[in-house]
Amino acid sequence: MNYRSLARVAGRCVPVLFLCATFAAAQEKTTAYRGARILPAGAPPIEQGVLVIAGGKILAVGGSATPIPDGAVVVDCSGQTITPGLIDASFRGGAAANDQNEQSGEVTPQLRVQDSLDPEDKSFARARQSGVTAVQVMPGTRNVIGGLGCVVKTFGSDPAAMVLKEDSGLRLVMGAEPSMGNRAIRGGNVDSMYYRRPTTRMGVVWEARKAFYDAKEAMQMTLGGAPPTANPGREVLTRALQGKLTVFTTARSEQDIRTALRLATEFGYKTVLDEAQDAHFVVDELAQAKVTVLLGAPSATAVAGTAGSDGSDPRYATIGLLARRGVPFVITTGSNLAALDLVREAMFAVRAGLSPAQAIDAVTILPARLLGLDARIGSLAAGKDADFVLWSHDPLDPAATAVSVHIDGNSVLESR
Amino acid sequence: MNSRLLPAATAALLALSATSQDQIAVKAGKILTITGPVIENGVVLIQNGRIQKVGKAADIEIPWTAKVIDASDKVVLPTWVLAHSQGGQRGLNENMQNVPWLSVADAIDPGSVYFEDCLRNGVGTIHVLPGNQTLLGGSGMVVRPFGRTVEDMSVAGNTGIKMSLLASGGGRLQQIRKLRRALEDVREYMADFDRRKAEFAKEQAAGAIPADKKWTEEYDRTKKPAIDLLNKKTKGWLFVPSVAEVDEAMRLGQNLDLMFVLGQNIDEATAVLAKANKPVILDDVFEYFETDEETQKERKVCTAKLLADAGVPFALSLGLAGPTSYPWWQLGTCVRNGIDRRQALEALTTVPARLLGMQDQIGSIAEGKLGNLQILTGDPLQATSWVDTVVLEGQVVYERSKDPRLQYLFGDEQNKASKAAGPEKAAEKATEKPAEKAAPATGDKPAGTGEDDKKKNEAK
Numbered sequence: 001m002n003y004r005s006l007a008r009v010a011g012r013c014v015p016v017l018f019l020c021a022t023f024a025a026a027q028e029k030t031t032a033y034r035g036a037r038i039l040p041a042g043a044p045p046i047e048q049g050v051l052v053i054a055g056g057k058i059l060a061v062g063g064s065a066t067p068i069p070d071g072a073v074v075v076d077c078s079g080q081t082i083t084p085g086l087i088d089a090s091f092r093g094g095a096a097a098n099d100q101n102e103q104s105g106e107v108t109p110q111l112r113v114q115d116s117l118d119p120e121d122k123s124f125a126r127a128r129q130s131g132v133t134a135v136q137v138m139p140g141t142r143n144v145i146g147g148l149g150c151v152v153k154t155f156g157s158d159p160a161a162m163v164l165k166e167d168s169g170l171r172l173v174m175g176a177e178p179s180m181g182n183r184a185i186r187g188g189n190v191d192s193m194y195y196r197r198p199t200t201r202m203g204v205v206w207e208a209r210k211a212f213y214d215a216k217e218a219m220q221m222t223l224g225g226a227p228p229t230a231n232p233g234r235e236v237l238t239r240a241l242q243g244k245l246t247v248f249t250t251a252r253s254e255q256d257i258r259t260a261l262r263l264a265t266e267f268g269y270k271t272v273l274d275e276a277q278d279a280h281f282v283v284d285e286l287a288q289a290k291v292t293v294l295l296g297a298p299s300a301t302a303v304a305g306t307a308g309s310d311g312s313d314p315r316y317a318t319i320g321l322l323a324r325r326g327v328p329f330v331i332t333t334g335s336n337l338a339a340l341d342l343v344r345e346a347m348f349a350v351r352a353g354l355s356p357a358q359a360i361d362a363v364t365i366l367p368a369r370l371l372g373l374d375a376r377i378g379s380l381a382a383g384k385d386a387d388f389v390l391w392s393h394d395p396l397d398p399a400a401t402a403v404s405v406h407i408d409g410n411s412v413l414e415s416r
Numbered sequence: 417m418n419s420r421l422l423p424a425a426t427a428a429l430l431a432l433s434a435t436s437q438d439q440i441a442v443k444a445g446k447i448l449t450i451t452g453p454v455i456e457n458g459v460v461l462i463q464n465g466r467i468q469k470v471g472k473a474a475d476i477e478i479p480w481t482a483k484v485i486d487a488s489d490k491v492v493l494p495t496w497v498l499a500h501s502q503g504g505q506r507g508l509n510e511n512m513q514n515v516p517w518l519s520v521a522d523a524i525d526p527g528s529v530y531f532e533d534c535l536r537n538g539v540g541t542i543h544v545l546p547g548n549q550t551l552l553g554g555s556g557m558v559v560r561p562f563g564r565t566v567e568d569m570s571v572a573g574n575t576g577i578k579m580s581l582l583a584s585g586g587g588r589l590q591q592i593r594k595l596r597r598a599l600e601d602v603r604e605y606m607a608d609f610d611r612r613k614a615e616f617a618k619e620q621a622a623g624a625i626p627a628d629k630k631w632t633e634e635y636d637r638t639k640k641p642a643i644d645l646l647n648k649k650t651k652g653w654l655f656v657p658s659v660a661e662v663d664e665a666m667r668l669g670q671n672l673d674l675m676f677v678l679g680q681n682i683d684e685a686t687a688v689l690a691k692a693n694k695p696v697i698l699d700d701v702f703e704y705f706e707t708d709e710e711t712q713k714e715r716k717v718c719t720a721k722l723l724a725d726a727g728v729p730f731a732l733s734l735g736l737a738g739p740t741s742y743p744w745w746q747l748g749t750c751v752r753n754g755i756d757r758r759q760a761l762e763a764l765t766t767v768p769a770r771l772l773g774m775q776d777q778i779g780s781i782a783e784g785k786l787g788n789l790q791i792l793t794g795d796p797l798q799a800t801s802w803v804d805t806v807v808l809e810g811q812v813v814y815e816r817s818k819d820p821r822l823q824y825l826f827g828d829e830q831n832k833a834s835k836a837a838g839p840e841k842a843a844e845k846a847t848e849k850p851a852e853k854a855a856p857a858t859g860d861k862p863a864g865t866g867e868d869d870k871k872k873n874e875a876k
Contacts (some may be wrong), residue, residue: 122714126705129716299739317825336739350740380872398748398799398837 005287030054031409032068036077036390039357041084041364051082052323052384056408068401080403081394082381083360085133085387086342087313090248090274090294091331093123094137094152098141101140102147106178106197107211110232111147111171113139117159127154128412131389131402134164135378136367138274140261141250141335144178144198144207146171148236152388155412163284166372168250170240172271174263177190178204196317205259212267230388240269248294250335254281261289272370273361276335279327280318286327292370293327296334319335320353330370331362356396383395425722439463440480440810443473444667446475448796450765451780452840460492462787464469470781473498475843485812487791490804495540495788496743499651499731499768500677500697502547503530504561509547510554513584514598516577516641518554520544524566526555531569532821535814537743538790538803541571543768546675548579551595553578555641556653558772562813575772576651576675577641579668581661592664604643609635638774648673659685666692677772680704683717686726695767700735703749719751720763731768732760747797757797780876 031053038049040061050066052059060066068074095116104109117137127135134153139146148167156162179198196206215237218228228234239245249271251260257276264271274280275296279286286293298316322329331346334337340348346359354362368378376384384408392401405413430859447458449470451580459476461469464643469476472705491644502508505523524544531804540560556575563569583591613633619625635643644650652672657679665676669692676689676696683706702719705749732750735741743764750760769779777786787810794801806814816822 120712122705122712125714246768289773321824340739344739347799397797397799398745399751401752 007369018132018409019194023361029388030059030069030072031075032065032072033082033390034068034074036080036082037394038082038380039084039104039360039395041361042379043381045357047083051380051388053409056386056410058380058382058384058386058388060382066181069134077390079393080128081391081400082380083131083391083395084364084378085389085405085407086131086363087371087373087378088127088132088135088342089370090296090331090334091123091127091132091135092335092337092339093121093127094135096119097140100138100146101142103142105311106143106207107145108139108143108147108233109145109236111139112150112167113147114150114159114163114166117150117152117162119157119159124154127342128405129402130343131391131395132342133349133389133405133407134373136168138248138369140189141171141173141177142169142180144173144204144236145211146173148245151373153407153408155407164376165371167236169223169246170236172208172247172249172260172263174204174208174249174251174260175201175253177215177250178207179321198416199222201255201259208263209266212237212241212263212269216267241267243268243270245269248274250274251279254278257282258353261285261291264291273348274332275336277318280321283321283325283327285323287325290328293322293329293331294332294334294370295322295349296332297336297339298331298345298352299300299340299401300336300338312322316348316352318352319349323354323358328366329362330367331359332367341398343395343402344398347398350396356394359396366396424729426617438810439468440485440787440807440812441478441482442485442492442807443478443488443790444791445487445489445562447781448491448493448761449495449781451782453736456494457488460781460787460789462789462807464812465787465811467781467783467785469783485791485805485807487805491792491795492781493538493790493792493796494536494779494785495790495806495808496537496734496764497541497731497768497772497779498734498764499543499653499675499771499776500733501542501544503542503736504528504544504559505546506729509549513551513594515554516552516645517638518546519574520546520554520556521566521570524557524559524569526565526569528700529640531561535642535806536803536816536819537741538792538796538806539743540790540808541769541772541774543575543772545575545677546578546656547652548578548582549584550580551584551591551598553580555650558774560808562808562811566712572774574650574651577645578655579652579674579707580655580657581664582655582657582679588660591819592661592816595668599642599646602639602646605636605639606643606646609633618759633826646673651675653677655679656682658682662688662854672686680719681706683719683722686719686728686822689723690726690728691726694729695731695771696723696762697731697768697771698723698733698735700740700746704733704752718749720750721753721755724755724759729767730763731771732763742799744799748799751797761796765774785823833854 008399033051036049038046038051046063048064050064051061052068095118099116102111132154134150134151136151138149149169149171150163151165151168152162153164167258173202198207216236219238221228223288240247247269249260251257251273252275257278260271260273270292272296273294276293279293298319331349333342333345342363346363350356350359365374365378368374377387380388387407388404390403392403402413405409417625421760422467442460444458447455455472456470457473459473459478460467461476499751502526505520506525507523510518541558542561543558543830544557546614554568555577556571558572558575559569560571581591609778613631616631620627645744652674654665654674655677656662656680662685668674678700680699705714706717707714716843720730732746740744747760766779769775778788789807791805792801793804802816802817805812
């Protein structure tokens, strides 16, 4: 190891050690943030509010009359705004891109993105700096069934310690992306590991259908008393079929959204639609089926993923329409490379017709509920994790910045 | 450039003013004049396409003949000015590298959605230049985003030559060499021309050529624009893709009248750029992340803030798509990074106006300037503000309530099911649309519009 890389390692470790030491101290102290406008999410805003935290949890939230415990450190936040830490239910980062798309198979439900998690990935630092405190990391979108996602907090050095929820959802992908670039090698051996299938939309749907069909058959065999041989992938799909695991179906175009809904009905698993850019074409069906839409990067004018072949008409106006028609939705950054910080995506949604409260909810309490974590995160209430953001002013103003970001009470914003 | 540009501009304006003799009075909740103080409850009076009066409502008597636009709950600003744009063209990069004789007038497509978007965003003056991929790419022109033909849209022609240091093929040094070579070729041609002309005169004096014979040869027309560039009779708009090309740009700037159109990664060059002592044009992306080679940590960079700190005036650009295509986003990004609000607003108004030599015409709301106004529903730095009305040279050229694209985006009619359910609604829409499209033209431009309409329909 040369001098340079030693310096690099030292550069990485020392701040972490230092932070850990200061955190241990800070966490014990009861702290009261006073004077800010508090947007608790899922509840009306509180002017001149008080937020008291201790031991990494929220002790109390309320108006200016909220009692502040003796000995608490009081931070004056006049003119500033406090929101819960933002939650991105569909987050592109968390691991190197080539660590998210396994190429040894098209249907790999047993894979867990947790094993690819890289706490040092730059996306975590970016997320933290923009006020995002929890994200759902998912396997990539190049496999038909990519595997299991997990929800993590955006700060930490040990992936296991960052994880809030394991196996939070199963990645299923419709459309052109899983077959993108796949073709038979000319003159090559079909047994080659480079020979990837499927090559069409029908192939993609068939791979998914076959996998679920196999799992269903195995379930029936189990019911009949003959236990099938162990198969980790099939067991994951079985959990989905039993309603114990939500399927996050990436479906961008109208065609793919309809296919996703059809498959879910056919096999009876619970699904939500990730990156449903064309949701406005299917809005009535979505409202009727009460399928949650994860709207990736409402600000983007270019479609994510497959350069225009999936999704024809992305527009940020879609989100206003979903809100008016009662389609459940959350705002995410998704896989779109052009996605802005999550809070800016919420801002675009407000421009598109959401109320500010709806927009804040769509990046806090609604994704928390979607991920089944609303008892711990997503809003400011006594007993919940002290994950919150102090903004310079209204976070939906394009000129607003995150003054400080807290995860479990600890400030995680690197000074710059 | 002023001497060349302004007569052309004035001529174009005179022609226009003849078609807009109406007097317009805009009652504004708030007027951001940019150069003067903010006026609450103000009035802007426009006559013959120019701002006649601006001030407090109490101080200005609105003539009874004037057409009144009531924006008393809205904010009135001058329309934005873009000092460099590549939008609205078909084929913006000629494959041949050295084509200074071309003109964007032949590439601009008046039917382009880009110009519609300009109006939606409150942009009233656009300097369209060839793309960044040609060495000497032809001359630009200043247009307004309204009109059926390029002639209609024209505000000023021959605004200078687009040049680029963007590496093509052979890499950065090759590009620098090519540009130097191209300019040197023109210099050699000029020297040769002058030498032959001098010889002609000499031989004539010596009696070898009859005294009544005149020197008739002129500069090669394909070389003339580059000759003007070398003689500083025309400006060069030089694209400087990154910090690595800034030194060469400064060198070129010593002998030429250059304006710098900057690429993204110029954060390390701000001190050098400050020495040039003139405003620069920023890339539409001026806030980005940079990774430190040592620590691998990312750092957010805002080139606008660095330039502001270095005392370099800058003009903002707008992207062709995505968030940077919105002026409010660009301004918000400036303020978010610590730039003064006033300076941000100037970067889309007075600074680009000065770069175009049109500071007496556009960029602020002041008496005598062109009647170019945008009426916003709120503050120009808020995401929730929309451009409600655009007035260019005294003509209402955009109204949000009649914008079919926004109606499509924000209405419910894109939903197929509801469309099928309500045929009478669809029929209503169908009859509405053509009328809306024609409205601005028939209302304000009686001369020649019939023919132009026909042309546009054919083109579509």
